[in-house]
Amino acid sequence: MRRTAVCLLVLAASAAAAAAPGGSPAVRTSGDRAGSGDTAPAPSSDPARSPGAVRTGERRAPAEFTALESVAPSIRQEIRYAGSHNFVGEPIPGYRESQCLLTRDTALALRRAQRAALAAAHSLKVYDCYRPQRSVDRFVRWAKDPSDLRMKREFYPRVDKDRLIPDGYIAERSGHSRGSTVDLTLVPRYGPEPVRSGGGRGPCRATPADRAGDGSLDMGTGYDCFDELSHTDHAEVVGRQRANRQWLRRLLEREGFVNLPEEWWHFTHRPEAFPDRWFDFPVAREELVGRR
Template sequence: MSQMNKIITILFSSALFLLSCHQEKKNEKTTDNQHISVQQEESAATYKVQTLIAMEELADSAFVNLREVSDSFQYDMRYATANNFLGKKVYDCDNCWLRARTVRALIKANRDFIKNGYQIQFYDCFRPRAVQYKMWEVMPDGRYVANPKSGSIHNRGDAVDITLVNISTKEELKMGTDFDYFGKEAHYEYDQLADQVQENRRLLRTIMEKHGFKGIRTEWWHFSYIGEVYPISNQALCNE
């Protein structure tokens, strides 16, 4: 082999080596970016305020505004709008108040959803008893609205109405019906739905049950935290 050919061969080999190194670094960078993206989503489930220890030490029955302690959730608080079965706004603000034990469980559940590419979106959290009376006037059916005389778990701060949204697109997963649809199609066991819809409902319920929640038969969106039943509360929805 001539000296020139040797030089060309060496240069060509070096070029291939450098290209290979560049591609490996590019792949590493892509993997790192994906890892960072996951970390960012997971870190969204940490507290906004620097009171993690204080939050953990709160009494289970203490009320917490979820919006003030975590950035990891989405909200479509229907009763703070006219887009609900009452046809009018009945909340003065769209805060999400819940008992501390329920907040802790929701943050853990949401971390699991995030690993699957989704986030919890809230329709309703704590609900004042006065609103429960208004709901009962419109829908006096215990399958869908709790009788205000005995009160709902919502009135006690341990129930949520939720769905899931895709983290990337922010679109709601298809669940077969809208929130507060009063019909058999909203029942969890209704099976005349697309396979993907049924899978979405199963995913929602499976992870929620894993973290201490219980669903109900007639509403795919409703989950109550299992534990001591606290008294009905008049906790204010809006910050003064």
């Protein structure tokens, strides 16, 4: 999550939808992205949703959630917000474990996509899956703190921090909090396990040799790069980089995922199990019903 991440759901574009009851803030619709991107815009065939049906901050994991490793253990995981290599520069509240939690139908769809990737000698690798609302809230607080520029050089070198919220890179709700959105890439299947990524290197839009590497295919930018170059079909992304993005998108679209155009790494499985619910239970297997 653009970009990284805290993308919110695109609701009905009517005045009634903008004025949620109880003085709730209007939902942002500027690309629905943030940090790890977040929610791909709802297809035009989706019915307009009533603000009264939205449920936020639910603190219990429904039975429909599962751990990706229990469904598709071959998919590699580098959950960035459980560590310090992310645009904030520290572990994010809500990530008790470095785990990918998703709705079960989303995890099963990833398993099918993984089979196709493995057949081509590659593997999917996830950066972020379910994200608690408390984590999204931390991103918003960070974006409003002009003094914290620790990770600017790497993750948002060409964007002033005070533009991250107005320009839609950071938002107050994220599709990740609904459990059907995932940020991911492709890595070679064979050879040693890729070295975990590290900070302190070049800008996320730099050449692969100059930016922080994590063993993934060259997609033209690093993950969570707050830059227009992260747009999936950006005109400056050509050759092998463009081909890699298109391959990742094809693998996932075949299994019902929709890409967020502003972030090459961001996909939402349709139809969503919880289109109008945002959860806040921590990322930890012990939170799952039956610990599946």
